[in-house]
Each structure stands twice: as C-alpha cells, then as structure tokens.
Amino acid sequence: MSAARTPIGRAVVLLSGGLDSTTAAYLARAEGYELYALSFDYGQRHRRELESAATVARAVGAVEHRVVTIDLAQWGGSSLTGAGPIPTEPTTGIPSTWVPARNLIFLAVASAYAEVIGASAIFIGVSQVDYSGYPDCRGEFLEAYQRAADLASKQFVEEGKRILVLAPFLYLPKAGIVRLGLALGVDYSLTWSCYQGGDRPCGACDSCRLRARAFAEAGVPDPLLSSARP
Template identity: 55%
Template sequence: MTQKRAVVLVSGGLDSTTVVAMAQAQGYEVYALSFDYGQRHRAELHAAERTAKAMKVAMHKVVQLDLRTIGGSALTDNDIDVPEQESEGIPVTYVPARNTVFLSIALGWAEVLGSLDIFIGVNAVDYSGYPDCRPEFIAAYEAMANLATKAGVEGRQLRIHTPLIDLSKADIVKRGTELGVDYRLTVSCYQATESGAACGKCDSCRLRRAGFEAAGLPDATIYS
C-alpha cells in the first residue's frame, strides 16, 4: 500500500519540528515546506535543513518569497526592533498574512503531490497573540481550501492538521522528546545569530525556555 503523504510547514523551530515527528508517527510520508521570505536571519532555514535531513523526510522544499517588500513586522523590517519585554495585543513580530500565504503555497503543493493533508504548528495556548494561529482561522482556511481546489470540488476532503493547537509549550516539548526530536538542531529565536545562537530575551526565547523548565527537561539551546 502506498504511504499517505502530508505537506508539513517547517520553520526550523521547536514547534514545527515536533509536528514533523507527530506526522511521521501517524504514518505520513512527510514533504517538508520552508520559506525564505526575507526573515531577519537565515539561521532558522539552516535549522530546517538540518532537521529535515535528520528526520529523513521524503523531500524538503524551500520556496522563496520577499515579504520585506511589504514589511510591517520586526521579522521583515530591520527598522522595527524585536521586543525584549512582554507586551499586550498583537506583537510587532506578527508578519502580516504570513500563515495565509504559507498555507496557500502548501495547498498548491499538496494538490501536486496528491496529498489531502497539511500540517502546521500553530498554537492557541502560547501563540503570542498572532491572529493567524487561532482555531477559527484554521477552520475558515480549511473550508476555503475545499472550495478552491480540484480535490475539494471532486469530493476529496482536504484537512489542515494542527496537532499543537491546544498544547502548552511544556506539553509540546514532552511530546517531541517522547518521539525522539533532537531540539539541539532547532532555532526558535527571532533574532538568532548566523550560527543559530539565541538571544534569550525575545518572546520566542522566553516561551521556549519556560517550556523546557515546565516540562522538567534540560534546555540544550545555545544562547549568545
């Protein structure tokens, strides 16, 4: 029997790497999809390449976009500083429409591959206030995907899987550790050095560190 295929969005960070392991544990052949979208640093792309290779995915594709042309985020505009203190509301690290764009390309690739399954590591517990990480967004996108594609029109149900949506960062770390994820290969920091060393101060670093602490597991993250 042919193994079922899944497109998994992979950033090189802790969450998406855990999702790769979870999809593989469910019997999917993983086609990893990353984006070189003009983000502040390339360390996460190098991490995505490392993890994809280590986890023996079927294919790892990197799509080039240039979201710097619209800016509007600390991750795509060097004139906007990455905050190192907690803030209320939607943070400046939110990249406008990023998950909408990424999922659209994932949807196209899934159709080409004959896959009906897309995995994304969005999280509604430790989601940092990003509107495109909410369950409502995913449900709406899945409904749209089944209206907008050949597969959907032909009655083959496309699914957007969000296995981390209700998990705390500690739960994610525990689950990934159980599945053998090597978190030393991952980079989560919004302003990592070229070598991948984390700042330890940004929102993503704080959530990651707190997750390991709450899970009672050692954090092998290298900090600058």
C-alpha cells in the first residue's frame, strides 16, 4: 500500500456550493492542498446553496467548514438579497443579482482566516469568460486585491510570505470547468446554482442559463436535473 501523500500546504476555498467553487475545491485537493472551506450566510434569498456547500465540504474531505454570517441584505442593493425580483431574461449591463462588494468582503475574510491557520493559498472559483458581468469576477479586481492583501498581511510585511489568491478558472469557459470537474470526480448533483432556491432549479435565472449552456457544451447531462428533490 502506498503512503498517503503529504499535503503541500493549507488552502482556504471559498465554497458557495455552486458548480465553479465546488470544482475549485476538488482542484485544490488534487493539487495536494489540505482544504479549509469557507462559506457565507450573507442574507441570500435561500439556504439551499449553504446546504450544498456543507455537503460538498464533506465530500471533498475538508478539514473544516466554516460558515460566516455577514448581513449584506441590511442595506439591499441586490435582487439576491431581496431587493426586487430575480430577472429571468438576459439583461444589459451589470444585472441586479450583483451583490455590491461581495467578493471583496469574502476575500478579506478568507485572507484573515488563511493567515490565522497558516494557509498559503486562497482558491476562488470565478471566471470572466462565461459569467454575469460582475465587476468583482475580473482579473483586474483580483490583481488589485492580491496587492492589497499583501500590504495588509503581517506575515508578508515581516517575512515576505504571500498568501496567493488563486482563480484557476478565470479564463476558462464554464463548459471547460465542467469537463475538468468530471475528470476530478466531482458529483455535480451535490451542487446548487439557481438563484431562486427551492427544490428544483428554476431554469430561467441567469445562473441556471449559464449552467445549462455549460453542460450542453460539455456534451453531458446535468445530474442535478435528474436528482433534484421531489
């Protein structure tokens, strides 16, 4: 029997329970990291994605899974937190489902968590190829955030040790993410993407449309559609 591989280090994985973040968690594990999953209860319309995040964290063997509560709904600004209906048709510009500063806030918490536990990396599953146009899913934002995180880090200032912010799917189409995830053994029936919550995906929101196109372009069925709760 071969010896277990020694982890190359610890990684914080921002885990929403969706397709991209789940694939990022499996990729981090495949690369040899010890996983620390981090999810947020931020006032989103439903808890289904948090249920999926917990299930995925167990499936991928995370050392721990923390859920941080930050009430981003208290000032509104997004249909995901109840400020208006979820759009079911394509829109121009940045859609109402954008949550102001969400990834900035999530990454800041992830940086604090990573520094305390001695993690060397933070994984975030954003892509700017097939996405809703959110400004905090772009390479320009992540480059700027990395610099800010370095300047705010005790270990970077004292030791020059950077906590890398890794977005491995930034330039990868969502169909490519699906193909990679299947090669890594991801069970996509455990994930949840729909903005509406509920027992079955609505099939009409932007996230559902992007997910459906990804599986269609990857040439495989979405197992969530056949395994959704009755």
